[in-house]
Amino acid sequence: MSLSYLSFVVPDQESAIELDALIEGHPLSTRVSEKIIDGNEEPRSGTDGQSGGSTAQTRSEMSVKHFNRIVFSLDVHREASSYNTFYNARIHVTADGGVRYSEDDPTDLIQLKELHRLMSTINNKNDVLRLFPLWGVTKEQIDVCKDCELRMVCMDARRPVRRFDGEWFHTVECTYNPYICKWKGEEGYRSLAECGVVSNVDGFSIDHERIAAINAELWGE
Structure with a gap:
């Protein structure tokens, strides 16, 4: 089992550019599908069209799935039967590489380097939920x-x-x-x-x- 994509939420356009520089060359950089600007700025213009390219968009433009709303969707309904629809597949990475459920968490669950090392050993849902148990709390x-x-x-x-x-x-x-x-x-x-x-x-x-x-x-x- 592996990460299919990564989605980042950043506060402004400058942070989106800094994120590009931070993840450039990292093995997980090709999994980044989108960067969302959590503010009122205009989104950065599209992707270069190459593998691993991504776009930045404002929060108002992104998929409703990521935020605290009522979403009448068959996909969400299916996800809710087995996972927590807000926390599932969501992580927050701190500046020093700590991995948390969200930016409000006081402590790290694991370090990003260790998570990357463990990716090859994750074979099923139970392996994932041992690392991130809240993902499976329906x-x-x-x-x-x-x-x-x-x-x-x-x-x-x-x-x-x-x-x-x-x-x-x-x-x-x-x-x-x-x-x-x-x-x-x-x-x-x-x-x-x-x-x-x-x-x-x-x-x-x-x-x-x-x-x-x-x-x-x-x-x-």
Whole structure:
């Protein structure tokens, strides 16, 4: 098993040029398919058409798959059945070659040089998930998400946390409450706590009677 492509997000045009210089000649440079400028600058003009060439584009122009949105796509649905649609195949490489899930992570998972060395030993999905376990945490495994009707089309950037019982939860509440079908800011919205739903490091519980009463009030059911 090997990386089919690499996608980089950079803050500006200057960083995109610096990235070109940094990866030039590296064995993985031929896998770079795109560089996304996370800002309002105009994208750099296209590729030179040769193997390993890539383009830079603004975040607004790139595939919706990479960001925290609801995406009605058969490909996303298929991916969600086996992988985490946000974290899967996503890594952040620091300036000193550390590999992390994202730029917000405090520690490295592995060094880029070591990851490159291990690529030849990766033969299947289990080998990959031993290196990057969050890639395989599906919505079906996460508290609240597993009860959400949008779980198969959701690009959720929140990082799942594993509790002592092996189950997964989020420390940050989603802006959508699936138990009452309301988004935060909508009339009638209630938080999980107001609905009697508890999801934290200590466990997961649902007050079904309270939810039924709230839905009867909101929807007349």
